[in-house]
Each structure stands twice: as C-alpha cells, then as structure tokens.
Amino acid sequence: MKELDQVVIRFAGDSGDGMQLAGNRFTVVTSLIPNDLATLPDFPAEIRAPAGTVAGVSSFQIHFSDHDILTPGDKPDVLVAMNPAALKVHLSSLVPGGVILANVDAFDERSLSKAGYSSNPLDGDELNSYRVYRIPMTKLTLEACKDAGVKPRDAERSKNFFALGLVSWMYTRPIEPTIDWIKKRFASNELVREANLRSFKAGYNFGETAELFESQYEVAPATFRGGIYTSVTGNTALAWGLIAASRLAKMPLFLGSYPITPASDILHELAKLKEFGVKTFQAEDEIAGAGSALGAAFGGSLAVTTTSGPGIDLKAETIGLAAHLELPMVIVDIQRVGPSTGIPTKTEQSDLSAVVYGRHGESPVPVVAARSPSHAFEAAIEACRIAVKYRTPVYLLSDGYIANSSEPWMLPDVSKIEPIDPNFLEAPNHVDDEGKSSYWPYVRDPETFARQWALPGTPGMEHRVGGLEHQDGSGSVSYDPLNHERMVQLRQAKVGAIAKDIPPVELNDPDGPGGADVLLVSWGSTYSAVMAGVKRVRTRGMKAAMAHLMYLNPFPANLGEVLSHYRKILVPEINSGQLCTMLRAAYLVDAQSISKVQGLPFKTAEIEAAIMDVIDND
Amino acid sequence: MTDVATTNGKVTSRKDWASDQEVRWCPGCGDFTILAAMQTMLADIGARRESTVFVSGIGCSSRFPYYMNTYGIHSIHGRAPALASGLAIARPDLDIWVITGDGDALSIGGNHFIHAMRRNININIVLFNNQIYGLTKGQYSPTSEVGSVTKSTPYGSIDTPFNPISLALGAEATYVARTHDMDRNHMMEVLKRAHEHKGTSFVEIYQNCNVYNDGAFSDITGKDRRADYLIPLVHGQAIRYGQNGEYGVARGDDGHLHLVRVDEVGEDALLIHDESLDNPSQAFELSRLARGPHEPTPIGIFRSVERPEYGYEVARQVAEVESKKGIGDIAALLQSSGTWTVN
C-alpha cells in the first residue's frame, strides 16, 4: 500500500460506454473517505456522434486529495481508455510516466481505424514513457456475466462497472456503497442489476488477483471542517438555492424555461420538486420562458427563467421590460461556447458583456456570478434577494463547467439564512386633491429607490404598468422629456444603490493592500484555477494577490480602491477580456487580460505561468 | 347578495371600470365600442375589479389596459399570451384577459398565440382584427387580403392571409368566437361567454380602423347590407341569413358545406349549429365559408367545448405531490443525494 497526497483520474470512452456514470460513482465513494475533490465531466458536442470516433469520446475527470484542493487537476495521473479513440484524444494530457488502463479488447482493427490509428498504439513504442496496463475488460466482463442469464450484447454494456471496480481497488475505495447503489438503482431490472454487480466485483477482484499492479494506493482523508457534507453539481445547487430563496421570501417559485444545454438540468430538477410548491412551465420558446416568468412575477411569484447563451438573446426584450416595469425576476444563464450554437457542451464566460450591456435603451440589470458548484446555492439566494428587494431583473451567471462538475459541500444551516422580505404594499399610498386614496406604483424607498409593490387581487390597488415611459410616482404614461431623464437616472441609481448592500470585495494579499507585485482579479468559475495558481506561486516565494468578484453589476463599492493599490493587474477569463475591459473603463486602471477560449477551464499551470511572466518581466 | 354587480362590496357600473386616463384612439375608431362593451359587460356580470387583469402587447388595440380600472400590463409586441400564461399558472384565482391585434397575435406573437390555446390556459384572448397595422401607420398585416394596397404593399399584397378562426381551431382552441365592433350586445354576449369558459377563449372582433383601413368590414357590419353578409351562428338553431331568412348553410351531396337558398333546399336541409361538437371539423368548415369579409361570413360562437385547464392541472400535480411526499423540507433536500459527516 502506497500513500499519495493527491491523484487525478480520467475515465474516457465512447459516449455509449457509461464513463459519466463510472466517474460519478467513483466521486461518491471518494467523498465518503472523505477526500477533498473536484470533478470535470466533458461530454461530446453531439449526442449521436458516430460510435468509436474521436468526436464521440466522453470523459470524466476527478481530482482527489488529502488536502484542500480547488480544481479538477491539470493533467491526469491515470487514464482509463475504454477504446482507441479515448486514448487518441486524451493521451497528450496525461502526465509523463502516467498510468494507462486500456481495454485491450476494444483495440481491434475496426476501432483503431475509426479512431484514426494505422497501427495499434498498445503494440508500438508510442506509449513507452507511460505505464500501460492492457486489460481485456470486455472479455472479463462477459466472463463474469456468463451464468447470469444476460445476453452477451447486454452484458458487454456493464464493462464500465468492471473499470470502476478495478479503479476502486487500485485506490482502495470502499465497495459497499457502490454495491448498494447498483442494487437500488437497478432494483426493477434483475438482469442488468446482476450483470453490473458481477462486473463491478470482477473488476475489483481482478486488481487483487491479477498481480499486474505493484501496489494499491491510498489517499488519506482530507481534513474538513466539522459538519455534514454532500457532493453537488452546480446545476443542482443552483436549483436548490432557488427553492431556498422561495422559502426565505415566502413567495412561490415559478420557473418558465425552454430546454437548452447545459441549463436544462435545472428545469429537470425543479420539475421534480413539486413538494416545494414549485411550478415549472416548459414554454414554447425562450421568449415565452422569460415572458411567463415576468407574468408570474406580476402576480407575486419568485419568478425565474433559465437558459444558456442563445436563449439570453431571445429574452433580452422581456428583460428590458422587467427593468422598466421594475418587477423582480432572476434570469439564469449557464454560459456555453458561443457565438451562435458554438460548442454547446463546452464552457465559456463570454456572455458577460451581453448580460451587462446587451439590451436596447438604458437598461441596467444587476449581475451575480457563481464561482463553484456549491457556491451556486448561495449565489442563487443572493440573486433572488436583490431581485425582490430592488424590484429588478437580476442575471445569475454560471457556466457549463460549474453546472456539471461537482465538489464536496458542507451543508449550510438553512435556518440561519436571512429571510427575504418582499414587503408587499396592501393599502393605498397616495391621496389626491379631492381626498381620494389610490395606489401609485412608482412611489419609491428614498434609500434603495425600490418601488412600492402591490399584487393583483388586492382591492383598491388596481393599477396598470407598461412599457411606455411613465411618470415617477403615479406611473401614468408620460412623454415629458425631463421625466424620462429622471426615470433613466432613477433606474440607474437604484441598481447603483445595490453596491451599498453587498459585501466589499475581499482582497487576498498576505502583505496587505499593495504588498504583492501583481493582483489577479477572477470572476465566476475562474475562481478555483486563479486561487490555485496564486497559492502555487506563493510557495515559490512570489508575491501575488487575488480578488474575486461575485458581483459584476454593480461592482462592490471598494473595488476601485482595491485596484488602485496595484500597478499590475491580471484578469484571467474564459473569453476575450470582457471583465478586463469593464474594469479599465470603470476605474482607468491598466488591467491586462489573460484570455483562454478553448471551451475548457483554466489550468492551474496556465495561471501560474501568466503570473510568473508578468513578475519576471518587471 | 343582490344580482347587481359588485366590486369590493360596492355596486359597479360601466364607469367604475373606466380608468382615469384619457382614451387616445382616433375619433371614430372601432376600439371605442369594444372598450364600452367590455366595461359594460364586466359591470353587468358583477366581475371583481381587483381580480381582473388585462394584459396586452403593442398596437393601437394594446393600449386597452390603460383604460381599464383593473390590474393591467401593457407588455411587448406579440408577447401578451406568454406573460398572461405565466400569470394564469401562478395565480389561478385571477380573471385574465389578453388584448391583442392582428399583427400582435398573428405575426410577431403567432407562436405564443397558438401554444396558449393548445395548452388551454385560462385566459381570454380578444383579437382586434382591423386587417392593418394601425399603430405603425398602415402597413398590411397577416389578415390583410391578397391585393391589399397599403404603405408597405403599394402594388398590392401577395401573401395569403390567416383566417384567425381557422387558425385557433387548428391550434386546439376550446372556445372560438367572432363578433364585430358595430354590435355591442353581440360583443357583450360573446365576451361574457368567453369569461365563463374554463380554458383559453378566443374572440376575434372585426374592428374598423377608420384611418388606415376604413370600411374593411362594412359589408358585414353596415346596417344596410348586414342581413345579406352576416351569417349568425346560434347554438341549436338552423344557420340562416338574408333579409327574410332566404339563405342558409347546408351540407351538399359532395359532403361540403355550402351557402344555399332555403327555397331550393328546403328548411329541413339547413345545418343546425352545434358549438359543442368535440370534433372541430364542422366549426372549421364554417370558418372557411367566407374567403374574406366581402362574402357572407359567420359571426358568433364557432366552438365551445370542455377540456382540462392547464393552470388547474399544474396546481393539481403540485397538490398531489405535496400530499404524497409531504411539504418539502429544505434541510432534507440538501441531504437527499447522500451525505457524510466530519466531526
């Protein structure tokens, strides 16, 4: 038994090989050790890419350790390659000397040629610098299922469990939780259950008896703060955050949505959770997704619409109306590679400019971004809080990486989360010259500029709101030039006032403000790689500071002051420098963009290199 | 309880339903009589102002909510059915009207329009059909007849128009009616029935735009020719029209509906109108009798049938799950995919 402090494993195979399932089950047992972990699922862009081709390869990477980690790891130490295409796609990212567990049965002539190999790499010299294990996974799986009454074609599909069993043995994962899970998950299908159980055990036993492997490895439990933990993906945490916000505000949750990758799982999750009084509506398109949410908001629901890039273009006009009517709603954008359909399954942060600026007219909308899978819970509650308190649409940004990857999450004490007060108005707020009382929809709180809001169904509060410019206070249609200017300023001031209501940006600089040679500004999912990169250069004695932005509009009130301490500012983004441009415009600072647009998150090493580069060139 | 209309315990009359905003349509516009019919009908039936919401898109017609002393949203072009759908699902207790135009509902908003009816969401869609874009000053619309000369079709339009009744029937609508702006009593009757209907009600109103498309429906609505051009649809009665009832609708030997002379086919051959037929085919055939408002045109309720209402079904599913699983507990939800404890 050898001790390791951390390992990165990548399960890769054809999209029909069940690699996501194997990866997810491995994640669950790893969380039980408990190791700290982060995962990165990577799906083929097409659902039905031809089997066996490089386009059809699906992978799942997990990084686990005995210490605090932030990212799914730059390069895998172990590659499970279920077919030649998987090897072809992923070999270059494996660490030198890394382990390859290859399903040798899949390396036949046909599969090799489909993957574009003219000869079998398992036989040549190409893999000499790796530790290659040629394992007949298909054959051993069929063998294990021989007496189970399963047809060979069906039995073969259990080979992902064989691989899972083998890797579980190699890294001394407990097997009971997986066995229990298989029994439960396939309770109604005896044959599949048997095949999966036998294959899983066969894989595990193969490790033990084959004498192929020098030793098993152990990754000791990480130290976690005391508490109850679960493992969540970003989309699940976000959906749960919306439900929690609905409870905190005592407003029923309404979701209007149109399916789109990688946002659909939020719709799926909320559609299941009707016991929380959630109403989900799969609309005819994204426009109706947003429109139905705005209609529900008018009726007093906590209204949400979820989508990804192409959908936000369609929703823009409705969001402008919501900003104009001053009604709360949350627009969730799980960003993916654009423009146009782009690469739907890959991640990007390229919608930032669109959500901040992408509407006609002066139409300010607050923007909040989740930084990690579990943080999506908190970010969702915060987006809802701002929306309800300020009567405004709020954009909640996540991305494909956060959406599908998972991490351990110490569960918050939900009873301690601050309630959200919708503060509905139930009695008239205006008396006219003749002493008649009525409700004026645009009477505001002098500090927050939030308007007083009454719901339909309340007698005596009947009123009309609309997309035509209206008089502040009464809400009557008004084309008065000065009133329009005042309304533009008020709507802007209201969003601006949120800066006083959010925490100041936290500066992470061990030497105090201005102490470090460079400041890195992260937002959204770049948080983890930037944090890991900063930590790593510090271990080499370099001085790097970091500030992470959860709020992209408005910026925290102290951001300008924090930036002013640094001569060198780096802004790594999975786009071409959108936040960087905003910071330069807002604060006249010489921030430099570190841009990556490959549909993949930053690697720690890339951040590290960028920091060294700027410090070395000083 | 009296049988007089009340809102919030007070008797209402038409003026209680009028807002304090000055009505700004062109003098003589058909929209005025529709507004009057709506206000009078709601007062008459004792609707409650506080639970009535008018949602509109954009267009002359879509200014309507500003003039109603109820809750209202003047939204964006074509999207009123989408907003109204969300509101109706979230708040089944409300009475929701969608006010729309031929451009608003059938051009930019066509998708929302058909899907609301398909789902049978409890909203009343009132389409002011003037066969023109009024607000944008006179371009042709999806209901303009072929050959219409408008600002954007100086040589005559070449696209085939929609027949809104046929479209609604094709979209699975459960209540489909047509009326016109020159007959307040008929409008009130059709709107009242729309209001009573559970699910989506669709009412097309032939509305005169006296500025950009004056007289588009005058054959049907004008007192002089009305008898020969307006075919009244009355449930349970033979479909018959003409100064002296000399014309009617009957099914011919070819299996299709035709306009007939009663003295040629005999009274017994006339089609008896049945708005409650589950199969929409006959209603559809009636909607095809006239190719445009210059031919004898059926006016009245084409179809009125029952089908589960969407908002009710949504609420029923929620209630069923709540009673089966118990009201959700957030702390338990966060632990639902398995946990581990660190001391």
Ligand SMILES: Cc1ncc(C[n+]2csc(CCOP(=O)(O)OP(=O)(O)O)c2C)c(N)n1
């Ligand atoms: C997105 C968008 N496109 C175009 C317009 C301009 N527009 C406003 S109303 C209208 C057509 C109105 O026609 P109709 O629905 O028939 O209403 P009417 O004025 O005849 O009552 C158009 C094109 C708009 N307001 N918004």
Ligand code: SF4
């Ligand atoms: S333009 Fe036509 S439809 Fe619009 S208000 Fe004037 S008359 Fe009415």
Ligand SMILES: [Mg+2]
């Ligand atoms: Mg029109």
